[in-house]
Amino acid sequence: MTGQGVAAPTRRWAATFVVCSGIFLLGMDFTVLNVAVPDLQRDLRPSMAQVQWIVDGYALVLGGMVLATGAITDHIGRRRSFVAGLAVCGATAAWGALAHQPWQLIAARGGMGAGAALLMPATLSIVTTLFPEPALRRRAIALWTATAGVGGMTGPVIGGWLVERFSWQAGFWITVPLAVVGIVAALLVVPESRAPRGHRVDVLGVVLSALGLLALVWAIIESPVRGWTSAEVLTAYATAAVLLTAFAVWQSRGRHPMLPLPLLRRPRVGVSALALALMSFGLYGALFLITLHLQGVLGYSPWQAGLRTFPMAVALAVGAGAALPLLARHGEKVPMVAGLGLVTAAFMVLAGVETGSGYPHVLLFQLVAGFGAGMVAAAGTDTVMGAVPPDRTALGSSINDATRQVGATLGVAVQGSILTAVSTARLHELPELAGQPAGHTVLDALSLTARLPDTVRDHYQDIAREAFIDGMTTAAITAAAVTLAAAVLVAVRLPSAAAKPSYTRSSGRCG
Structure with a gap:
């Protein structure tokens, strides 16, 4: 298929499942190494800066x-583009699995990100091209949305x-066979499509x-580490501003713009994309925080903690269908x-967590936030693509992908910074152990205080847990304000269903 005609229904859905498997792999690769950091540190001895870049x-x-892709x-x-993205992901993942130096892992992760950048726009574009009928397109986009969310949120479970x-190394090797199977399946069942021949790059x-967004994302990632007002970070933000x-x-x-700016000024595109970014800001920042909470405060192992974040993925898939x-x-x-509104309410639930709340409180947050986020992701994506x-x-x-990616990255950076800033203020009450300040981070403090004598250990661990909870609940309140603002923006600025424009498939013009 080159943009004309529609494939048979069976082939269309088969092709949709193939491209959804690609977006699942992309999401899984995004988070699969989050729980492997301790093993990486023991094996390759990377510095903390290198660990950060292996993950980021x-x-x-x-x-x-x-x-750009x-x-x-x-x-x-x-x-x-889909096949090329899978090939790059598989090849660089194999290189990462065979790495013996931290720099090789960092380069491999960057290569996997480049493959994902080729793959990601192709997946949703193929789905939308396969289903010009609005009702079928919505079902396919809901499936795509659910698969993308489940992939990212099951990464810690699989990892x-x-x-x-x-x-x-298994966190890298798992990508290779999945990429190979995806390439073969795509060549067999996914039809080709592209813009008209007259389209110029x-x-x-x-x-x-590409350079502007790279500078922006680098600044967002580095801000919590180097400081939001450090010279390097401010230079990166300024560079991003100039380039963008x-x-x-x-x-x-x-004469042939890559991104027609009038398109972004359409409320259905601009408002929906911004809402998706703000939703991702809240959701992925929270996923980062509750993963730390499950391990550091509630004492679960990486596997146990990853398994306990899975309900959010299930709820997201159900919300997309709803x-x-x-x-x-x-x-x-x-x-x-x-x-x-549901995501905002969920953050208020998270803001009510106390040291004795246990897992049920976190579970309730995941179910409500995941369901609401699934609704937003499915509806917002359908709006942009339509x-x-x-x-x-x-x-x-x-x-759609760039705004969600920047929102998610900013969410982790900002909510992580709030956690650190608020919790560190309380950790001065802890003693020094083995010549190290016990209050360097909350998780460090919990690990170090575990070595104290029984008579004082519980007291100091309570201080560390309370410090973490204070930071996490402050971050949750901030995220609630962000998602509430997004809800108001959509309610005020997004046109009603009757007012929405549509493009005719024959002319490509707005009608």
Whole structure:
């Protein structure tokens, strides 16, 4: 398929399952190594800065390149981009599994991020092209949304199981056979599609957007480590601002812009993309915090903690499906506002956690937040993809992907910084152990105080747990304010279902 005609129903759904397997792999790779850090440190002895980049290198390259690769994907072909992305992910994952030096792991993770950036826009673009019918497209996008969320949130579960039974290398090796199977299946059942032959690649736009987003994502990731006002971070933010401003100017003046700016000014695109970013800010920041809470405060192993984050993935998948009847009956605004309201309420539940609350409190948060986020993701993604011309579906996908990726990265950085700032203020009450300040971080404090004599250990561990809870609940209140603002924005600015524009498949013009 090259943009004309529609494949048989069986083949269309088979192709959808294949591309959804790719987005599952992408999400899994994003988080699968989070629980492998202790094993990595024992084996390769990386510095703390190197550990950070082993984990974050994937997010940096993916977030920085995904907008540019969306434009390239429309030109070279969506199946070709999907297959190339899987090949790059598999090859660099194998290199990572064989690594003997920390720098090799960092490079491998960056390479996997580059493969993911090729793959990610292609997946949603293929799904949208396969289903021009609105009702079927919504079902396919709901499936895509659920699979993407489940992949990211099951990464710690899969990673914990692999690390406990094999080694950290297994977190890389698991990608290789999945990538090979995905490539073969794509070549067999996924039809090719691309933009019309006259479409040109905006080379300067690709370069400016990639460099600008790389600088922005780097600054977001490094801000909690180097300080939000450090010279390096401020320089990176300034560089990102200059490059992205130059990108915007070029897009407004170029003859063949990579990102038509009037498209972003459409509320159905701009408002929906921003809502998705703010939802991701809350959800992925919270996933980071509750994973630490489950291990540091509640005492679960990495595998046990990963398993206990799985209910959020299930709830997200259920929420994506629940959005379908609301989309059909009321349009996008109702499920998006309702979903953001549920996420906000869930954060208020998390803000009420105390040291004695236990897992049920965290479980309730996951179920409510996951269900609401699934509704928002399905409705918001359908809104963005339904508003872009049919010959630029990969561009629409990359807008959706880039905003969510930046939002998720910013959520982890900001909520992690709030946790550190608030909790550290209380840790001065702890003693020094083995010549190290016990209050360096909450988790360090809990580990170090475990070595104290029984007579004082419980008291000091209570202080550390309370410090963590104070930081986590403050971060939850901040996230609740962000998602509430997103709900208000959607309620006020997103047009009603009756007012939404649509593109005709024959002309690609707004009607």
